[in-house]
Amino acid sequence: MRFFEFEAKQLLARRGVPLPESRIARTAEEAADAQRELGGDVVLKSQVLSGGRMKAGGVRFAGSADEARGAAEAILALPINGQHPQGVLVERKGEIAQEYYAAVTWDGRAKRPVIVFSDMGGIDIEEVAEAHPDHLSRTHLSTLRPLSDYQAKLAVARTGVTGGDLNRLARIVLQLARAFREHDLTLAEINPIGKLADGSILALDAHMEMEAEARGAHRALLAELGIPEHDTRQARPPTPFEVAGAEVDAQDTRGVAGNVTEFSGSLGLVIGAGGGSLTLFDAVRSAGGDPANYCEVGGNPSVRKTAALTRLIVSKPGVEKIAVMMNVVSNTRVDIMARGVIKGVIEAGFDPADKIAIFRIPGSWEEEGFAILRRYGVEYVDRSVSMHEAARRAVAKLAGLDGG
Amino acid sequence: MPDGLFIRVDIAESVQGDPELVQRLIEVCPVDIFDRAEGGVATVAENLDECTLCDLCIQAAGDDRVRVVKLYAE
Ligand code: SF4
Numbered sequence: 001m002r003f004f005e006f007e008a009k010q011l012l013a014r015r016g017v018p019l020p021e022s023r024i025a026r027t028a029e030e031a032a033d034a035q036r037e038l039g040g041d042v043v044l045k046s047q048v049l050s051g052g053r054m055k056a057g058g059v060r061f062a063g064s065a066d067e068a069r070g071a072a073e074a075i076l077a078l079p080i081n082g083q084h085p086q087g088v089l090v091e092r093k094g095e096i097a098q099e100y101y102a103a104v105t106w107d108g109r110a111k112r113p114v115i116v117f118s119d120m121g122g123i124d125i126e127e128v129a130e131a132h133p134d135h136l137s138r139t140h141l142s143t144l145r146p147l148s149d150y151q152a153k154l155a156v157a158r159t160g161v162t163g164g165d166l167n168r169l170a171r172i173v174l175q176l177a178r179a180f181r182e183h184d185l186t187l188a189e190i191n192p193i194g195k196l197a198d199g200s201i202l203a204l205d206a207h208m209e210m211e212a213e214a215r216g217a218h219r220a221l222l223a224e225l226g227i228p229e230h231d232t233r234q235a236r237p238p239t240p241f242e243v244a245g246a247e248v249d250a251q252d253t254r255g256v257a258g259n260v261t262e263f264s265g266s267l268g269l270v271i272g273a274g275g276g277s278l279t280l281f282d283a284v285r286s287a288g289g290d291p292a293n294y295c296e297v298g299g300n301p302s303v304r305k306t307a308a309l310t311r312l313i314v315s316k317p318g319v320e321k322i323a324v325m326m327n328v329v330s331n332t333r334v335d336i337m338a339r340g341v342i343k344g345v346i347e348a349g350f351d352p353a354d355k356i357a358i359f360r361i362p363g364s365w366e367e368e369g370f371a372i373l374r375r376y377g378v379e380y381v382d383r384s385v386s387m388h389e390a391a392r393r394a395v396a397k398l399a400g401l402d403g404g
Numbered sequence: 405m406p407d408g409l410f411i412r413v414d415i416a417e418s419v420q421g422d423p424e425l426v427q428r429l430i431e432v433c434p435v436d437i438f439d440r441a442e443g444g445v446a447t448v449a450e451n452l453d454e455c456t457l458c459d460l461c462i463q464a465a466g467d468d469r470v471r472v473v474k475l476y477a478e
Pocket residue numbers: 413432433434435436437454455456457458459460461462472
């Protein structure tokens with residue numbers, strides 16, 4: 001779940017990270033009052049859960065209360081990427097001498113958190129990584145050992161920063177890494193960190209995202225930030241298809257058959273098992289496939305629930321076939337899954353032999369499951385066929401090629 | 405579509421006159437396939453395909469009084 005900038009900055013402020021003085025305004029009048037309190041030049045920023053605010057006109061400047069009122073009126077009336085602003089952050093504006101970038105996120109390949117730091121902040125960090133790799137450092141962190149000042153310093157020093165700036169920036173980076181770890185964040189980013197003309201260093205913008213599954217562990221923190229339990233903070237509102245997927249998952253407490261994300265392709269996916277969903281989704285993409293959805297199935301969902309999920313996916317406009325694939329399962333039964341998907345396909349008015357491109361769920365009760373699949377003429381494979389190969393066959397079958 | 409696409413559960417007539425067994429069947433089935441009906445017991449159509457093949461009903465009643473049929477194996 002993503003935090004608004006003003007909330008992310010509250011998390012930083014609690015840790016002593018220096019920030020520009022600011023006020024959150026919900027109305028244009030409050031923005032005018034904020035300018036009066038702060039005095040001088042201010043920047044007004046739209047509070048939306050989306051990037052691209054500057055380009056969209058969601059960031060404006062003002063030097064008086066009247067200008068602030070006008071800027072806030074314009075910002076509050078401006079949706080950005082379909083999102084209506086939840087307020088305007090009014091901040092004191094300073095002269096920036098240099099901008100830096102700092103983030104802590106997960107490195108999926110290294111399976112560890114990583115500090116990414118650059119002395120070229122304020123711009124797209126991917127661009128810096130590509131065009132100026134010598135201006136960007138990556139410093140991996142342990143998931144077990146405590147964070148140390150040294151690691152934060154190393155991350156900054158690797159870009160050539162020295163002296164007092166090194167110490168001040170390292171303190172910010174260390175606090176960012178601590179916030180990342182203690183709040184179960186998936187991303188903690190400050191872009192830019194600004195060095196002002198007077199030499200002070202401030203976090204000028206902040207972007208933080210918390211692991212959605214960790215919300216329960218951070219109820220007190222979220223309550224302190226004023227975030228209600230029903231506020232899911234998805235980057236975009238869920239589509240009707242995704243809402244229906246959540247309803248399927250909520251229909252009984254047995255297992256998981258939901259967490260659906262909508263895509264526009266023609267291959268429906270019923271996938272899951274211990275990280276299998278992500279692997280299988282990627283496998284379909286790397287085989288040239290075009291998924292209609294992402295989803296997560298596991299923990300031995302009921303036949304009813306699997307059938308409802310399958311019905312939803314197979315009935316989605318544009319879906320030509322579905323691929324039913326999981327990693328080797330131990331706590332999900334193959335025969336129960338086979339019953340669920342076949343039932344869902346039949347209930348949606350289709351022939352399982354035609355609609356199911358491939359069934360690759362090896363594991364518990366697989367012989368029983370394979371007997372069901374044989375009865376309905378569904379092509380299935382066991383664990384001797386890898387997830388990637390199964391995905392390739394499903395994609396080939398959809399393309400009208402012989403998948404085998 | 406039949407009551408269950410994959411599973412049928414046959415209950416012998418003799419079970420109906422045995423209230424203790426009726427109660428046990430209702431208790432042992434983990435997916436609520438048995439329920440009271442007209443003083444005896446009947447299967448719940450919408451739950452039949454949830455059968456886990458655990459055999460608890462058969463252990464309770466004996467395989468001559470309750471039979472769990474896999475329709476896909478017929
Ligand atoms: S085998 Fe188990 S799940 Fe199936 S009807 Fe009997 S008790 Fe219920």
